Every structure is written in structure tokens, then in C-alpha cells.
Amino acid sequence: MTLTSDTIARAVIWVALFFLVSAPVHECAHAFTALRQGDRTAKMLGRVSLDPIVHFDPMGGGILLISVLLNMLGSGVGGFRVAGLGWAKPTPVNPMNLRGRYANSMVAVAGPLSNLLLASVFAFGLRLAQQQGLFPSTTSAGGMVALVLQTGVVLNVWLMLFNLIPVSPLDGSHVLDDLLDPVTARSVRAFMDQWGLMLLVLVIFFAGRILSVAADPIVSMLIGPLY
Secondary structure, eight states: OOOOHHHHHHHHHHHHHIIIIIHHHHHHHHHHHHHHTTOOHHHHTTOSSOOGGGGOOHHHHHHHHHHHHHHHHTTOSTTSSOOOOOOOOOOOOOGGGOOSTTHHHHHHHHHHHHHHHHHHHHHHHHHHHHHTTOOSOSSSHHHHHHHHHHHHHHHHHHHHHHHTSSSTTSHHHHHHHHHSOHHHHHHHHHHHHHHHHHHHHHHHHHOHHHHHHHHHHHHHHHHOOOO
16 A cells, blocks of 8 residues: 555554543543442552553554554555554453442443543534534645544544453453353453463454444444545
């Protein structure tokens, strides 16, 4: 794929929104929900915060940059031309302090739900911009604003779906753990402890097309077809 100003702009916006907005909101949602459910671990470590620095994970950030670069040089993901996925520093939660049978799942789901909320906010802003005749482009300031809003929608939909995959340490693995019987859950946890990170990296680099099947209809519902 030939690199263009549009491709580079989308990549920079994608990475910036991930580090500065989407990841901090996602992890803060986990921490806040855990606090409400009785666990103060994240609160004591300063994780009930929107400060990007406290949520930054070097490995997850590095994976994000690599995956974005590979997609820039390749064919892109899901028709958006540039996409990439990584992760922030996992929010520490002590399940022993949580109240309720499904409290762990509630804490886990809070992150993806926060991304869905962000996607909806970005979509609302994009629709307002389009009503003013502003459409995503790199040729004007207004077009850049619309491009940021469009990228925010796509990024947060992807993060929501990505984090719901039942692979450790993603949020979906905690939901699966709550749904399984104790014996099966222990077996799955043991497997994930050994192979989870490898599976996660494989998901990031090879599951883009699969995720796009689910992401594209949601994005289209929020803002219409991308192209």
C-alpha cells in the first residue's frame, strides 16, 4: 500500500486517541467499577484516573505501534486502511474484595462499555460536523476535526470488540471465567496463564479480518459506511 498523507494522518490520530483518550477511559472505568463493587486496590494505586501516564503499558504500547505500522505498509484492516491494537496497563483487581456473584464480570465489562460510550460520543460529534459540511479529510482544519471524530468511532468500536475476546488478560476472559463452572474455569485459567500472551499476540496480528466482520456493522450503524 502506498503511504499517503491521509494514511499517515489516520495512523497518528489512531495512536494518539488510544494513548490519550480510549485506553485511559477504559482502564478508569474498570477501576471505578471495582471501587463501587468493594475493591479499593486500583484506587489505592491511583488508577481511578484519566491520566494517560498511569495507564501506559510499554509492551501494549509497543504492540500497538508495530501493528499500526504493519497495517500502514499492508492492506489495512476492515476497509479503514489503518488500524492497530494494543493494550494499556491492566487495572489491578482483587476478586476476593468484590461483592456479588458476577461482580468480576461487571468490572470486566465496564471497560468495553466505556469504549462503546466513547464511540457514540465521537459519532454524535461527527454527525454534527457533517451537518456543517465537514467531512473527514486532511485538506482542511474542519476536515481534520471530522477525521479525528471518525477515527474515534472506529477505534473505540474495535477496542470494545477486541477486549471482549475471551483470551487472557482481555476482559472477555474474566466474563468467561464467571460463566464457567469452577473446575472448568481453573483449567482454562491454567491454560491462559501459560499460553494467553501468545494467543493475544496472534489475535492482534491475525484476527483483524474477523473482528471487522463484527465492527463494520456497528460503525455503519453509528456513522454510516466509511467509504
